[in-house]
Every structure is written in structure tokens, then in C-alpha cells.
Amino acid sequence: MRLLAIHANQVTELNAADPAQLLASVPLPEQGYLWLMCTREELAQCHTQLQAALLRLCGLQMVDLHVSDLLNVQLPSRYDFTSQYDLLVFRRLSTRTSDNPTATEPGLKLERKGGPPILRRIDTSPIGFVVFDRLLLSVHPQDVAPRDAYVNRLLATTSLATQPLPADSAPDNRSTGARGIAADPADLMLRIINHMVDGFLALRRELSQQLDHWQAELLNPKTRFSNWGALLDARLALHQLDALCEDQRSAMQDWLEALKTQPECSSLLGQHALDMLQVRSRDVLEHIERVVHHVRRLEQNAETAVQMHFNAQSHRTNEIMRTLTVLTAIFLPLNLIAGIFGMNFEFIPLLHQSNGFWLAMTAMVLIATSLVAFFWRKRYLEHSAR
Numbered sequence: 001m002r003l004l005a006i007h008a009n010q011v012t013e014l015n016a017a018d019p020a021q022l023l024a025s026v027p028l029p030e031q032g033y034l035w036l037m038c039t040r041e042e043l044a045q046c047h048t049q050l051q052a053a054l055l056r057l058c059g060l061q062m063v064d065l066h067v068s069d070l071l072n073v074q075l076p077s078r079y080d081f082t083s084q085y086d087l088l089v090f091r092r093l094s095t096r097t098s099d100n101p102t103a104t105e106p107g108l109k110l111e112r113k114g115g116p117p118i119l120r121r122i123d124t125s126p127i128g129f130v131v132f133d134r135l136l137l138s139v140h141p142q143d144v145a146p147r148d149a150y151v152n153r154l155l156a157t158t159s160l161a162t163q164p165l166p167a168d169s170a171p172d173n174r175s176t177g178a179r180g181i182a183a184d185p186a187d188l189m190l191r192i193i194n195h196m197v198d199g200f201l202a203l204r205r206e207l208s209q210q211l212d213h214w215q216a217e218l219l220n221p222k223t224r225f226s227n228w229g230a231l232l233d234a235r236l237a238l239h240q241l242d243a244l245c246e247d248q249r250s251a252m253q254d255w256l257e258a259l260k261t262q263p264e265c266s267s268l269l270g271q272h273a274l275d276m277l278q279v280r281s282r283d284v285l286e287h288i289e290r291v292v293h294h295v296r297r298l299e300q301n302a303e304t305a306v307q308m309h310f311n312a313q314s315h316r317t318n319e320i321m322r323t324l325t326v327l328t329a330i331f332l333p334l335n336l337i338a339g340i341f342g343m344n345f346e347f348i349p350l351l352h353q354s355n356g357f358w359l360a361m362t363a364m365v366l367i368a369t370s371l372v373a374f375f376w377r378k379r380y381l382e383h384s385a386r
Contacts, residue, residue: 001019001022001046002037002147002151003015004035004037005029005034006034006188007029007032008031008032011154013151014026019045019046020046023046023053024049028057028134033134034057034134034135035135035136035138035185036135037140038137039139039141039142040139040141041142043139050137057134057135058084058085058134058135062085063082066087069089070130070139071139073126073141075089075126076089076126076244077244077247077250077251078250079251079252084132085130085132086186086255087128087131088129088189088193088251089126089128089129090126090127090193090251091124091126091127091244091247091248092125092127124240125143126141127139127141127196131185133185136185136186136188136189146196154181187276187277187280190277190281191280194287197248197288198287201287201291208298211305214231214302215305218305219308219309219312231302235299238295238298238299238302239299242299245288245291245292245295249285249288253285255281259274259277259281322380326375329375330368330371330372330375331368333364334364334367337367338364
């Protein structure tokens with residue numbers, strides 16, 4: 001369990017040896033907000049202490065159904081709200097850093113996926129966000145490496161922002177703008193979600209390279225493609241990612257609609273903060289749309305490659321059958337002549353003549369040559385360009 005106190009460009013981590021002691025002693029800062037991070041296992045163990053801390057800090061507790069949602073490892077991406085806080089569950093699109101079974105959560109059965117290795121490493125564990133006015137509670141899976149990486153980057157950004165500048169240099173406003181520290185818990189939640197979605201966008205090149213390799217094998221007439229099981233598993237994995245992204249998009253759309261229904265703030269600063277939340281929400285939604293578009297394009301490319309493979313195989317079979325048919329048509333009159341002269345009759349023309357054999361062979365060669373020229377003129381014997 002980790003706890004950060006965030007105000008302006010200052011991020012301070014509050015540490016304690018015991019999570020229960022940390023929840024019992026943490027104060028609400030006079031300015032800024034708190035970011036409380038815990039795993040699902042820690043939430044199940046310290047549920048009572050966490051509810052007491054929320055009652056002391058925010059004046060209310062979470063609904064029991066929402067606690068059950070945060071503990072559910074199979075819950076899809078969804079959005080819900082009360083009059084005091086918002087709940088957003090978002091299934092992350094990031095790769096597992098290790099295959100260590102201890103990194104998985106209890107009760108979570110990861111299906112053994114086939115297909116490209118990149119698809120087998122996709123982790124779709126849900127992350128829950130509870131947004132209060134001055135507190136953000138995030139519930140993470142047992143693998144906390146992505147969370148710690150984001151926290152460390154946030155702390156590094158804070159240390160750079162607090163360093164004194166030279167006297168002859170102008171202050172850099174980028175650390176306090178859209179790329180700086182989040183101004184409120186909702187803004188911080190959107191930044192984390194945007195970071196998770198961008199994690200999948202970084203996988204596009206490897207996914208495209210693997211499917212492009214399969215397409216080249218499927219369209220190569222000299223290659224006997226036999227990896228149909230892996231290709232089917234890849235298509236199933238892409239279908240699951242498509243459904244996952246649809247749930248994410250629905251959850252973000254519900255969140256955005258909830259932001260639009262909030263009353264306008266009387267102060268200019270409050271209205272600006274609400275507008276920034278809507279802008280960042282639309283940006284996250286646009287990133288999810290890019291993920292959906294890329295996944296569907298990969299699905300379409302795989303299906304098109306399979307169809308083109310079978311069309312090419314059918315075309316190759318037709319060419320072979322056409323060649324065999326032409327050869328059969330060429331040798332058919334020759335077999336007829338050979339059959340006639342092989343009859344057991346005593347009197348057959350040319351049979352008892354000294355040059356009869358050569359006359360028959362000449363006639364057979366002329367007939368075969370004429371048929372080859374005829375079929376070549378009809379383009380029955382030429383090869384199609386590759």
C-alpha cells in the first residue's frame with residue numbers, strides 16, 4: 001500500500017510499516033489531495049480500516065456493492081457513481097513483465113493463449129478507481145510494477161520541478177501545464193488511464209509484424225502453411241481485445257456524459273478545471289478509439305489473408321487441372337490411332353507396308369503439334385504471372 005500527498009508541483013509519499021497504521025494516522029492535507037494505492041488483496045484484508053479512514057477523511061464510506069466490484073477480478077470496464085464519489089473500473093492493456101505465477105491474483109485463472117507471443121503476454125486485469133473530491137483510491141492487481149513505474153515517474157517529475165533554476169534561465173511552464181502534476185483526483189485518474197492505453201498502442205508494431213509474417217506465408221505458393229491453430233488463437237485473442245476495448249469505450253463515454261451533466265462553476269478557475277477534465281476524457285476516448293481501430297484492422301487483415309490463401313490455392317488447383325486436361329486432350333487422338341493399329345485384324349491399311357510405321361508416327365506428331373499450337377493460341381498452356 002502506498003500513499004501520496006499531491007499539491008501543485010509537490011508530491012510527498014507517506015510511509016508506514018503497517019498499512020493499518022498508515023490508514024489510521026494519515027491526515028488530509030490543507031491543500032491538494034491524497035492518492036491511496038492498494039492491491040485487491042490489501043483491500044480485502046484492510047477493508048474495515050479503509051472504510052474508517054474514508055469516513056474520517058471524506059465524511060463517507062464506499063457502498064458495499066462498489067467494494068465487491070473492486071474485489072472482483074473478472075469485472076469488465078464499467079462506470080458508476082453516487083452523489084459523493086465516482087467509481088470507474090478499467091481493464092488495463094499492458095503486458096505482463098514476468099510469467100511468475102506469484103504475480104497473478106488469487107482466484108484469477110489466466111487462459112493459456114496461443115498465437116503470437118505478444119498476444120500470450122496480454123494482461124487484462126481490472127484496476128478500480130474511486131474518485132472523491134480530495135482523494136483518489138486506486139485498487140490494483142497483484143502485479144504492481146506498472147503502478148510503481150508511474151509513481152516513480154511522478155516523483156521524478158516532482159524532483160525536477162523543484163530544482164532551482166539558473167538566474168539567467170526562464171522558468172519552464174511545461175511541468176505545471178497539461179504535462180505536469182494532476183490538479184485533482186479526477187485528472188490524475190485520467191492520466192493513469194491514458195498511460196495504460198498508450199501501453200497497448202506501443203504493441204502495435206510487434207502485432208503487425210507477426211500478422212504480416214503470417215500473411216506472407218499464406219500468400220506464398222511455395223510454402224505449405226500449417227500453423228492454423230496459432231492463427232485461430234490469434235483471431236480469438238483479437239476478438240477478446242475488441243470486446244475489451246468496447247467495454248472501455250462505454251465506460252469512458254459514461255464518465256464523459258457524467259462530466260457534461262455537472263453544473264457550471266461560478267468561478268473561472270473551477271470552470272477551467274472542468275473543461276480540462278472533459279478535454280482529457282475526450283483524449284483518452286480518442287486513444288481507445290485508435291486501439292479499437294487497430295485491433296479491427298488486424299482482424300480484417302488476418303481474415304483477408306486467409307481468404308486470399310484459399311483463393312490462391314483454388315486458382316493453383318484450377319491451373320493444374322487445366323494443364324492436365326490439355327495434356328489429356330493432346331494424347332487422346334494419339335491413343336486412338338495407337339488403339340486402331342493395335343486391333344487384331346488381318347487387313348489394316350499401312351500395316352503390311354515397309355513405311356507404314358513412319359507414316360503413322362508422322363501423322364501422330366503432326367496431330368500433337370497442331371493441338372499444342374491450337375491450345376497455346378487459346379492460352380490454355382501459358383503460365384500466369386506471379
